[in-house]
Amino acid sequence: MRKILIALVLCLSVSARAQYTPDWESLDKRSTPAWFEDAKFGIFIHWGVYSVPAWATLSNADGFGSNYAEWYWQRLNNKDLKIHKEFVDFHQKVYAGKPYQDFANDFKAELFDPDRWAGILKESGAKYVVLTSKHHEGFTLWPSKQSWNWNAVDIGPRRDLLGDLTRSVKAKGLKMGYYYSLYEWYNPLYTTDLDTYIDQRMLPQMKDLVESYQPDILWGDGEWDHPTAKWRVAPFMSWLFNESKVKDSIVINDRWGSDTRNKYGSFYTTEYADVSKVKFNRPWEECRGIGESFGYSRNENLEMYSSADKLVHMLVEIVSKGGNLLLNIGPRADGGIPVIMQERLAEMGAWLKVNGEAIYGTRALDDAPKADKLFFTRKNNAVYLITTEWKDVVQANLKERPKKVSMLGVEAPVKYTWKGGVLTITAPHLSPKTNPCNHAWVYKLEY
Ligand code: FHN
Numbered sequence: 001m002r003k004i005l006i007a008l009v010l011c012l013s014v015s016a017r018a019q020y021t022p023d024w025e026s027l028d029k030r031s032t033p034a035w036f037e038d039a040k041f042g043i044f045i046h047w048g049v050y051s052v053p054a055w056a057t058l059s060n061a062d063g064f065g066s067n068y069a070e071w072y073w074q075r076l077n078n079k080d081l082k083i084h085k086e087f088v089d090f091h092q093k094v095y096a097g098k099p100y101q102d103f104a105n106d107f108k109a110e111l112f113d114p115d116r117w118a119g120i121l122k123e124s125g126a127k128y129v130v131l132t133s134k135h136h137e138g139f140t141l142w143p144s145k146q147s148w149n150w151n152a153v154d155i156g157p158r159r160d161l162l163g164d165l166t167r168s169v170k171a172k173g174l175k176m177g178y179y180y181s182l183y184e185w186y187n188p189l190y191t192t193d194l195d196t197y198i199d200q201r202m203l204p205q206m207k208d209l210v211e212s213y214q215p216d217i218l219w220g221d222g223e224w225d226h227p228t229a230k231w232r233v234a235p236f237m238s239w240l241f242n243e244s245k246v247k248d249s250i251v252i253n254d255r256w257g258s259d260t261r262n263k264y265g266s267f268y269t270t271e272y273a274d275v276s277k278v279k280f281n282r283p284w285e286e287c288r289g290i291g292e293s294f295g296y297s298r299n300e301n302l303e304m305y306s307s308a309d310k311l312v313h314m315l316v317e318i319v320s321k322g323g324n325l326l327l328n329i330g331p332r333a334d335g336g337i338p339v340i341m342q343e344r345l346a347e348m349g350a351w352l353k354v355n356g357e358a359i360y361g362t363r364a365l366d367d368a369p370k371a372d373k374l375f376f377t378r379k380n381n382a383v384y385l386i387t388t389e390w391k392d393v394v395q396a397n398l399k400e401r402p403k404k405v406s407m408l409g410v411e412a413p414v415k416y417t418w419k420g421g422v423l424t425i426t427a428p429h430l431s432p433k434t435n436p437c438n439h440a441w442v443y444k445l446e447y
Contacts, residue, residue, distance in 0.1 A: 019242055022235040024228070024264040030241050032266040032283045035175065035216075036251045038361040039127035040319050041352070043345070044179070044287055044328035046070050046132050046294035047161070049139045051333040052103040054296045055090060057083045058304075064272070067304075069330070070295030073100045073137055074185050104139065104150070109157035112335025114168035120337060121174060124345035125352030127360070128175035130219050130326060133162055133209055135295075138184035144208060146201045157335075166213050177217025178209050182233075182256075183225050194226070203236055214246050220255040228257025228264075253285070267324070275318050286318050287326040290344050296330030305340060308347035312439035313388045315348070315359070320375035320386070322364035351437050354409040358384035358442040369397045384408075385425075385443040394425040394443065402445035409436025414443065 020026045048070065056069040061082035065071065075087040091097055121129055134140045134147070142162035143153035152161045162178070169176045182202060184190045189197040209215060218240070220233070228234065233256040241247050254265035262268045267283040275286055290311070291300045306314070315325045327348075329341045352359060362377035362384065369376070373389045374396055383402070387394055401418040407428055415426040425443055430436075 020238045022238040024234060024260070027234060027237050027241060028264055030266075033249055033251055035249070036128075036267060036324070037283050037322075037363070039175065040324050040359050040362075041124075041126045041315060041348070042128040042130060042175075042177075042285075042324060042326045043121050043124060043126045044130050044294070044326045045331065046135065046179075046296075046328060047141065047331050048132055048135045048295070049073075049100070049103045049107050049137055049156070050135070050295045051331065052106045053091070053095065054298045054330075054333065055094075056293055056295075056297045056299060057086045058299060058301075059083055059086065067292040067297065067300075068295065069293040069297035069299075070132075070135055070137075072295075076100065077186075100137075101150075104156045107152075107156035107333050109152075109159065109161060109333070109335035112157065112159070112161065112164075112331075114164045115171075117165060117331075117337065118168035118172045118174070120342055120345060121169065122172040123349045125349040125356060126174065126327075126345075128177060128216065129165075129169050130177040130179050130217055131162060131165060133178040133180050134184075134205070135179070136181045136183060136185050136222050138181075138187050140205070142209070142212070144205055146205050146208075163213060166215075175216035176213075177219055177251075178213070178215050179219040179221060180206060180209065181222035182220060182231055183222040194230070198232055203232070206236060207239075210240065210244050210246060210250075216246070216249055217251050217253075219253045223255045223260065224258050226257060227259045231257050233257065275314060275321065275323070278318075278321060278323065280322070283324070284322070285324040285326050286314075287328060289328040289330065290341055294328050294330060296332055296338065302340075306344070308344055308351075309439050311344060311348060312351050316375050316386050316388055316440055319359050319362060320364060320368065320377055347439075351439050354437045355386075355440070355442045357408060358386055358444070371396055381447050383445040383447070385445060386440055387443070388440045390427070390441065392427050394427065396423050397421055398423045398445070400447060402447055404444075404446040406444050406446075407436070408442040408444060410434065 020030060050070040050072050053072050054069055056067045060066045066083055075083060076091055078084055138150060140147040140151040142160050144151050149155060166176045251266035254261050254268045267285050268280050270278055270286045272288045273286055290306055291304045318325045329337060331337050358377055362379045365376040365378045365383060375386045377384045405414045405416045405425060407414055410428050412428055414428055417424045
């Protein structure tokens with residue numbers, strides 16, 4: 001009896017310790033579930049009513065984000081912007097100035113095939129997906145009760161886009177997450193009665209997403225108008241971490257109030273950052289489009305799209321600094337994924353098929369040698385040296401002599417010497433037939 005009592009007391013005290021109180025200090029005591037740091041590569045999807053006009057200016061006149069097509073509605077209304085007139089002129093010429101809301105009727109998603117999308121996403125080598133459940137326009141991709149007649153089932157696609165994609169993505173073994181914008185530009189409740197908006201729309205929607213679809217990630221945004229205390233997000237997070245069905249697996253980003261970015265959350269976020277300058281001692285994630293917009297912009301030119309070379313190099317650099325890359329695609333309103341985006345994803349996937357061992361599940365190498373176009377990751381007893389440019393001879397300062405050096409995807413052993421703390425690798429002779437990959441090559445150093 002005594003033993004049972006002691007066991008009971010122990011159990012109770014463990015569960016009491018596992019309770020997170022509704023404040024960020026407590027919430028941040030929860031360690032980030034390891035799957036997130038192991039995953040390294042995710043695909044962001046911006047899809048909504050804005051995918052119908054799918055247009056943004058090419059001018060950068062208003063600085064960062066000028067080219068974001070998902071901001072179309074706001075650009076039409078915000079007279080203070082330098083790019084405003086260009087949007088109004090375009091809208092007048094092409095759509096005779098019709099109300100933005102009418103675009104929802106043209107958001108048909110008639111080509112949307114969630115299994116096909118999931119196949120493309122899986123083949124990219126990504127381990128997770130983050131879909132815009134609701135962007136700043138307020139339109140929800142799931143049948144949200146709080147968004148009557150402004151959701152994908154009541155109007156437009158007439159289908160639970162979020163639910164259908166979630167099922168297909170999870171069936172492929174990928175994690176599924178939702179982007180959720182706290183604020184809404186033109187929701188009268190948001191603009192006139194913030195507290196009611198939060199209580200009767202925002203918080204119930206977030207809870208509905210979690211309970212109905214059990215996401216692996218909740219990715220907040222549109223948080224900048226108010227501090228986190230005003231949004232009352234922390235109590236929701238303590239429910240999420242203590243009681244929800246996903247309490248052990250879910251991760252959240254850091255955008256939950258004007259005072260939370262790079263401060264609180266399971267991981268920090270950057271956006272179109274110069275990743276060479278990023279330095280965090282927490283899990284982090286860089287998000288960006290393949291081009292210069294998140295929502296599909298029909299106005300973009302080829303030179304605005306990152307090459308596969310650039311994307312692989314970016315992934316390598318981010319991972320060498322302990323981060324994840326969340327690379328965005330913007331599907332068309334008809335549900336097709338623009339072929340150039342598919343091509344870039346396929347290239348990433350081909351590279352990761354050969355070299356994924358140096359990416360997934362790795363961590364940054366402490367005191368990694370600094371050398372031009374050389375990056376390092378580590379896992380178990382191996383260090384991975386990734387060269388983003390082919391070099392016949394690769395040199396790096398390394399404290400210990402590796403027992404073995406090989407190139408991922410190449411069977412023949414690789415010649416190397418190690419003298420006075422300098423590792424010198426002679427690259428294998430490869431022909432176009434034996435070259436395992438393009439963009440970057442990985443040497444595995446075993447210790
Ligand atoms: O305004 C949004 C933007 O449209 C896009 O969704 C990005 C993704 O990180 N977040 C906001 C800007 O920080």
